[in-house]
Amino acid sequence: MAFAPGLLAGRRALVTGGGTGLGRSIGRRFLELGASLAICGRRGAVLDAAVDAFRADVPGAVVTTHPCDIRDAVAVEAMLDDVWRDGPADILVNNAAANFLAQTHRLSARAVDAVLGTTLHGAAYCTVGCGRRWIEAGQPGVVLSILTLSALQGGAFTAPSAMAKAGLLAMTQSLAVEWGPHGIRLVAIAPGTFPTEAAVARLRPGGVEHAGVPLRRAGKHEELTDLAAFLVSDHAGYVTGECVVADGGRRLLGGARAGAQEMLDWTDADWAAQRARTPAR
Ligand SMILES: CCCCCCCCC/C=C/C(=O)SCCNC(=O)CCNC(=O)[C@H](O)C(C)(C)COP(=O)(O)OP(=O)(O)OC[C@H]1O[C@@H](n2cnc3c(N)ncnc32)[C@H](O)[C@@H]1OP(=O)(O)O
Numbered sequence: 308m309a310f311a312p313g314l315l316a317g318r319r320a321l322v323t324g325g326g327t328g329l330g331r332s333i334g335r336r337f338l339e340l341g342a343s344l345a346i347c348g349r350r351g352a353v354l355d356a357a358v359d360a361f362r363a364d365v366p367g368a369v370v371t372t373h374p375c376d377i378r379d380a381v382a383v384e385a386m387l388d389d390v391w392r393d394g395p396a397d398i399l400v401n402n403a404a405a406n407f408l409a410q411t412h413r414l415s416a417r418a419v420d421a422v423l424g425t426t427l428h429g430a431a432y433c434t435v436g437c438g439r440r441w442i443e444a445g446q447p448g449v450v451l452s453i454l455t456l457s458a459l460q461g462g463a464f465t466a467p468s469a470m471a472k473a474g475l476l477a478m479t480q481s482l483a484v485e486w487g488p489h490g491i492r493l494v495a496i497a498p499g500t501f502p503t504e505a506a507v508a509r510l511r512p513g514g515v516e517h518a519g520v521p522l523r524r525a526g527k528h529e530e531l532t533d534l535a536a537f538l539v540s541d542h543a544g545y546v547t548g549e550c551v552v553a554d555g556g557r558r559l560l561g562g563a564r565a566g567a568q569e570m571l572d573w574t575d576a577d578w579a580a581q582r583a584r585t586p587a588r
Pocket residue numbers: 404405406407408409414415416417418419421422454455468499500501502503505506507509510511515
C-alpha cells in the first residue's frame with residue numbers, strides 16, 4: 308500500500324456510478340484508506356452487490372446506497388438529503404456517465420439528451436447540490452470529476468460525451484475560483500484506457516489495442532484510484548482547478564507527433580537505415 312492506511316480517515320465520499328467499473332474501484336480504494344462511502348446509480352441491485360463486495364474486501368467498511376437517476380434534478384436533491392442524513396459528505400466524485408459509439412449526424416435528440424443529461428447535467432446537479440450544502444454549513448469539500456481525453460481534444464463518434472466532459476472541465480476551472488474562498492477544491496482526472504466491462508463493450512468492440520500508447524499497455528485500476536485518493540486528500544490541498552491526464556502518454560502521440568507511433572517499434576537496424584538516409588552536409 309503506497310499511502311498511509313488512514314489517508315482518508317474521517318472523510319465521507321459520495322461516488323456517483325459507484326456500483327460498477329471505475330467508480331466501484333475508486334470507492335473500494337477510498338474505503339481501504341479509511342473513508343466512509345455513499346454510492347449512487349440507477350440500479351439498486353447493482354449497488355447492493357457492490358456493497359457486499361466492499362464488505363468482503365474491506366472488513367468494517369461503512370457504505371450507504373442511494374438509487375438515483377442523476378438526470379433528474381429533483382431526484383438528485385432528494386438523494387443528497389438522504390446522503391446527508393447520515394452526516395455530511397465532504398468528497399464528491401462525479402464518475403457516472405453515459406456514452407456509446409455513433410455517427411453524430413444520425414443521433415436523435417433523445418440520444419443527445421441521454422448522454423448530456425447524465426454526464427453533464429447530472430454531474431452539475433450533484434456538484435451544485437454539494438457545494439451549496441458545504442457553503443451553507445461553512446465546511447470545506449472536494450469535487451473530483453472523471454473526464455476523458457476527448458474533453459481536451461474532441462471525440463469523433465462520441466461527440467456528446469466529449470462535449471459533456473469538456474463542460475465538466477469548464478465547471479472545474481470556474482468553480483475552483485468561485486468556491487476557493489470557501490475552502491472547496493475542484494479537481495479532475497482525464498483517464499486514457501482503463502478496461503471496464505462497459506467501456507470495452509460500448510467503445511472498443513474490436514478489443515483494446517495499445518499501438519497508440521507510448522507505455523504500451525492499458526492503465527491498471529489501482530493507478531487511477533491512487534491518483535484519485537491523492538487528489539482528494541489533504542496532500543493535494545493546494546491543487547485546485549487542475550485536470551491530471553493518466554493515459555500512458557497517448558495524448559502526446561497524436562497531432563504533430565502522429566508519425567512517431569510507428570517509430571516506437573523500429574529496431575536498431577531501422578534506425579541505422581534512417582541515419583544512412585540522412586546524409587551529413
Ligand atoms: C477499455 C476501453 C477504453 C475506452 C476508452 C475511451 C473512453 C471514453 C470515455 C468515456 C467512457 C464512458 O463514458 S464509459 C461509460 C459507459 N457507460 C454507460 O454509458 C452506462 C450508461 N448508459 C446507458 O444507460 C445507455 O447507454 C443510454 C442510452 C445512455 C441511456 O439509456 P436509457 O435507457 O436512459 O435510454 P434509451 O431509451 O435506451 O435511449 C435514449 C435514446 O438514445 C438512443 N440510443 C441509445 N443507444 C444508442 C446508440 N448506441 N446509438 C445511437 N442512439 C442510441 C435511443 O435510441 C434513444 O433515442 P430515441 O430512439 O430517439 O428514443
